[in-house]
Amino acid sequence: MTPVAIIAKAKEIGLDLIGITDHNSTLQAREIRRVGQLAGVEVLCGAEITTREEVHVLAFVEGDDSLDKLQEWLTNNLIVVPNNPDIFGYQLVVNQNEDVIYQEDNLLIGAIDKSIEEVEEFVHSLGGIFIPAHIDKQQNSVISQLGFLPTHLRVDALELSSNVNIEDFKKMNSYIAKKPFIQSSDAHYIDDIGKVYTELKTEGTTFEQIKSAINRI
Template sequence: MKSFRTDLHIHTVLSPCGDLEMSPARIVSLAGKRGLDIIGITDHNSTKHCQLVWKLGRRSGLTVIPGCEMTSREEVHCLGFFEDFDALNEFQDFLDLHLTIIPNKPSLFGYQAVVDEFDYILEEQANYLGASLDVSIEEVEQKVHELSGIFIPAHIDRPRNSLYSQLGFFPPELKVEALRISKLADEKAVREKFRINPEITLVKFSDAHYPEDLGKTYTEFYIEDPSFQELRKALKGEDGRSVRIP
């Protein structure tokens, strides 16, 4: 088994809170410099930068997993990842259908730009992507799994926008491939505090909104090759695959 340094929670300039420097080209170049093997693109409630980052990553030997950070009706942040662009595009339709419509005010919320590989702005998203979807966390999870994706509730130990802060408990019906804990959180302490089932894998990623944070926090994946199916096996601890928070 080989080790792959993986950061699956990265925002681009498309997220209202994402720095203007976080263009697809910059992210791919930074990921190489920081020694990352696999990255995930997870803008708030949009997947529109995934394909470009994936294309630029492929040119430089970086594996890019298309994804999204969704905000459920209960204001829980959760990550979804998809194996191919058919699934990703279908998920984008789901987001378009369910995002609460609040016109974006760039001066207040931040810019939400889709750019090209040369950092030229192609379009700005009119609706605020930090708004929540009008569907429950269970419905979001079911949609991700219907599309054979990976579902990971984000920063579960945080005092807001997390599974435990918003719901107060782990819904028994919810199916997760892993749970993501915050950068500074201690894995053992989080497990004890929330009494997390030992069979559930915990992971850490950077949640980078600024260039300096990208790749600062990561998880090592012990897998055969940097593919979506291998990542899934590692999260589920199958066939000798595993993950380790350094």
């Protein structure tokens, strides 16, 4: 999925805001943000981080400085396994002209050597947004890996996949029912973009306004 194709699809289906969270990498996000700015689509930049427990969490940060710090932290803590393109495909960063500007040689679908608590602490130290991902799934979710959501985790929201109804999930998991919930497409293919989405009531599109709107869901 190239930056131009992602933004074109978002524009086509009427999305005003999208989040870009590649696995354990922020490197593609700012290229997509650049295309989004030209098309009038806001882009939240971040990463989908795999913790030491193999829990997937979404992390969003504001501005290039924080994005650079997040990327450096991910690079320094990634458990290094060389990528095999014949099995996992090439891991490329593509610009708005669809030119390849970088190739990542280490496999990004593994874990970093940090616990979920350490990830949460670091993301919030950057003023970021921390959201455990697709917590209803039977693999790589905080519930599948730990059996529950730790009450001491400072979550900005909890994400559900497109496979469940939010209200039904809350009834089955009443101990977290009062947390903010979002639902996202978790798109890995163009046609999946916008398959499910969350409406935010916000007065603007600054990072803090978006973060506040998520906290109020």
